[in-house]
Amino acid sequence: MVNLKINGLEVSVAQGSTILDAAQKLGIRIPTLCYLRDVNALGGCRICVVEVKGARSFAAACVHPVYEGMEVLTNTEALRNSRKTTLELTISDHKMDCLSCERSLNCELQALAKEYGVDQHKFCFSDEPDVEIDDSAPHLVRDNSKCVLCRKCVAVCKQNQHTGVIGVNYRGYNTKVGSPFDMPLENMPCIYCGQCIAVCPTAALTEKSNKQELWDVLADKTKHVVIATAPAIRAQLGECFDMPIGTNVSGKMVSAIRRLGADKVFDVVSAADLTIMEEGTELLERMNNGGELPLFTSCCPSWVKFMEHYYPEKLPHLSTCKSPQQMYGAIMKTYYAEKAGIAPKDIYVASVMPCVAKKFEITREHQSASGLPDIDVVITTNELASMIKQAGIVFSELPEEEFDPALGVASGAGHIFGATGGVCEATLRTVCELATGKEPENLEFHEVRGTAGIKEAEYDLDGKKLKVAVVNGASNAKKLMDMIERSEKEYHFVEIMSCPGGCVNGGAQPYQPGYVRNFTNISKERAKALYSEDKGSLRKSHENPIIKELYDTYLGKPGGDRAHELLHTNYVERKVY
Numbered sequence: 086m087v088n089l090k091i092n093g094l095e096v097s098v099a100q101g102s103t104i105l106d107a108a109q110k111l112g113i114r115i116p117t118l119c120y121l122r123d124v125n126a127l128g129g130c131r132i133c134v135v136e137v138k139g140a141r142s143f144a145a146a147c148v149h150p151v152y153e154g155m156e157v158l159t160n161t162e163a164l165r166n167s168r169k170t171t172l173e174l175t176i177s178d179h180k181m182d183c184l185s186c187e188r189s190l191n192c193e194l195q196a197l198a199k200e201y202g203v204d205q206h207k208f209c210f211s212d213e214p215d216v217e218i219d220d221s222a223p224h225l226v227r228d229n230s231k232c233v234l235c236r237k238c239v240a241v242c243k244q245n246q247h248t249g250v251i252g253v254n255y256r257g258y259n260t261k262v263g264s265p266f267d268m269p270l271e272n273m274p275c276i277y278c279g280q281c282i283a284v285c286p287t288a289a290l291t292e293k294s295n296k297q298e299l300w301d302v303l304a305d306k307t308k309h310v311v312i313a314t315a316p317a318i319r320a321q322l323g324e325c326f327d328m329p330i331g332t333n334v335s336g337k338m339v340s341a342i343r344r345l346g347a348d349k350v351f352d353v354v355s356a357a358d359l360t361i362m363e364e365g366t367e368l369l370e371r372m373n374n375g376g377e378l379p380l381f382t383s384c385c386p387s388w389v390k391f392m393e394h395y396y397p398e399k400l401p402h403l404s405t406c407k408s409p410q411q412m413y414g415a416i417m418k419t420y421y422a423e424k425a426g427i428a429p430k431d432i433y434v435a436s437v438m439p440c441v442a443k444k445f446e447i448t449r450e451h452q453s454a455s456g457l458p459d460i461d462v463v464i465t466t467n468e469l470a471s472m473i474k475q476a477g478i479v480f481s482e483l484p485e486e487e488f489d490p491a492l493g494v495a496s497g498a499g500h501i502f503g504a505t506g507g508v509c510e511a512t513l514r515t516v517c518e519l520a521t522g523k524e525p526e527n528l529e530f531h532e533v534r535g536t537a538g539i540k541e542a543e544y545d546l547d548g549k550k551l552k553v554a555v556v557n558g559a560s561n562a563k564k565l566m567d568m569i570e571r572s573e574k575e576y577h578f579v580e581i582m583s584c585p586g587g588c589v590n591g592g593a594q595p596y597q598p599g600y601v602r603n604f605t606n607i608s609k610e611r612a613k614a615l616y617s618e619d620k621g622s623l624r625k626s627h628e629n630p631i632i633k634e635l636y637d638t639y640l641g642k643p644g645g646d647r648a649h650e651l652l653h654t655n656y657v658e659r660k661v662y
Contacts, residue, residue, distance in 0.1 A: 089155035104135055104146040104157055109604050115159050116168065116197055118175075118286055119235035120147035122603040124244055130235055131171050132197065135159045143167060169201040177208035179287075180216065180230035186288050193286035193598050194233060217261070221269035223448060224277045224441035224592075225293055229261050232289035238262065238281035245585055246559040248391075250275045262289075274394040274661045276559060278387040278583045279441035279592015284602070292441045292593050296468050299435055302461075303346040308433040309425075312342050313351035313413055313492070317439040317503030317588040318466055320614035324595040325470030326480045331610040333618060336485025341473045342437075343486065352488040353436065354499030356413035357511070358626035359635070360384060361498065363406045363652050365516045365626075366643040368578055372549070377401045379554075379569070379576040382508050384408045386446035387583035389656065391559055396566055397658035405653040407459070409502065410436050410443055413492060414459030415651045420639045421491055435462045437469050439503065439591035440584070449654070465593030490631075497626035500619045504612035505557035505587035506533040506540065509580040513544065513553070515627045520546040528624050534616075536586050536608050539565055541576075553578045558585040589615070 086097045091108055098107045108115050119130040128145030135146045138156040143164070158164070176198065183189050198205070219227040236253065239262060243249035250273040254263045264273050282290045302308050323332035342350045368380050383389055383404040392403055407415065413436065418429040436443065447460040464472070473480055498514055501507030510530045517525045532542035533553065538561035544551045554576045556562050562581045568574040584590050586608025597607055623629055640648045
């Protein structure tokens with residue numbers, strides 16, 4: 086352990102810790118802008134500077150290691166003036182449209198500027214900096230007039246997500262973040278995960294909004310509007326209303342959506358159970374009849390696009406099952422339409438997702454067997470929160486209400502889909518029982534839980550081995566894929582989620598500032614709400630009465646002709662360059 090003093094307070098931290106780590110242990114917040122734990126440690130923004138006794142100049146707390154006997158000051162007049170000047174220089178060419186900015190009141194730069202009382206005009210040479218906007222991709226908008234060159238987006242794109250489709254172009258005053266040769270992002274092998282949005286401290290990267298489209302339809306009385314939420318949304322929406330990370334707001338969420346004007350409010354968890362029935366059947370079919378193994382899950386559209394770009398030769402290994410979102414949409418415009426006596430063309434299907442890649446997924450070809458899109462619009466957790474606020478709904482005072490039936494009330498194992506390992510665990514609960522005819526002794530498969538990048542497990546199905554792997558983060562996916570290609574690893578079933586931690590850390594989840602993200606396992610805290618919800622459910626997809634009725638009265642058997650027509654899809658090879 087290393088002993089030091091910060092602002093006169095003694096603290097002991099592990100060897101190799103930084104001043105930022107030591108300060109956090111004492112409850113002292115040192116401001117940061119470019120730092121992202123384990124991903125981006127540059128000391129480049131100079132916001133986190135501190136005074137170290139004996140040093141000739143200020144030190145960057147995020148990268149400066151501690152040493153025995155070190156004495157540090159974090160809040161002197163000189164430091165406050167330095168940070169203020171740095172912020173004033175940072176905003177000198179920053180587009181200052183804070184009142185109408187998408188990240189207003191939720192912007193780290195804005196918060197620091199207020200905290201340090203900056204003069205936004207001190208170094209401002211132009212009231213209108215050059216605006217370079219790239220809105221070519223279906224999931225995000227890049228506005229470089231609001232970029233502070235923190236490079237967090239560049240780091241997560243390359244290190245966590247492997248793709249590296251954005252980087253730093255040019256030098257000096259002309260430095261900017263962009264794609265190679267300034268190409269539009271839609272022409273890059275971007276997997277649309279949105280992790281760059283999640284870490285951007287300003288509005289340089291924001292999700293593309295579809296709020297107005299949904300508002301317009303909600304006002305159209307000729308449309309029957311149904312809105313469904315993904316499992317992860319209930320564990321994140323509360324953060325947009327100042328609730329602790331991981332608060333389950335399922336009941337208030339349903340109340341709010343009803344008050345927005347939706348005709349029905351459904352839960353995608355039952356569609357997740359439907360995915361398990363189809364994907365589990367597909368796995369057993371391949372294991373028993375010599376099909377392509379391992380079987381890769383297809384719930385994550387970013388992972389599917391990653392595979393289409395980087396491993397097209399492995400596409401036969403990808404499950405043909407649509408994602409829960411797309412299955413939900415397909416059932417809404419067929420089964421639900423018949424049951425409700427409404428023409429499919431008059432049903433407008435919206436989903437609330439933690440993932441901006443879902444905005445791309447609904448545009449994929451071959452998604453509908455009826456000629457209509459499965460899903461008409463996708464909004465995100467943030468967009469839903471914005472609509473609730475715009476409608477004047479006081480979220481904290483809402484009553485607890487239940488989802489509507491018909492893919493709404495019951496759930497087997499769908500709740501845990503939002504956490505990494507959840508799809509695999511839900512599959513195991515069903516496959517192990519269907520393959521052996523015996524109920525598993527324990528429905529909690531802890532081997533596939535947790536936020537480790539790659540997890541492995543092996544199970545016995547009456548003498549037949551079932552080897553599984555669970556991966557989160559696209560860079561970890563590449564590691565696993567390469568090991569499989571080199572025959573170093575062999576599996577039967579592999580779950581891959583592009584976002585680190587799974588959907589609970591999706592690119593469209595509520596933004597958390599650096600001082601929270603750097604010292605809190607956000608994915609773990611959010612996942613707790615989903616596992617808690619799971620304990621109060623049926624826990625097995627094949628025992629969900631909604632799913633049983635759906636197969637008995639409409640789909641036939643899992644993997645059958647009608648189920649395949651409605652619930653399965655195909656993929657295309659995509660270029661990398």
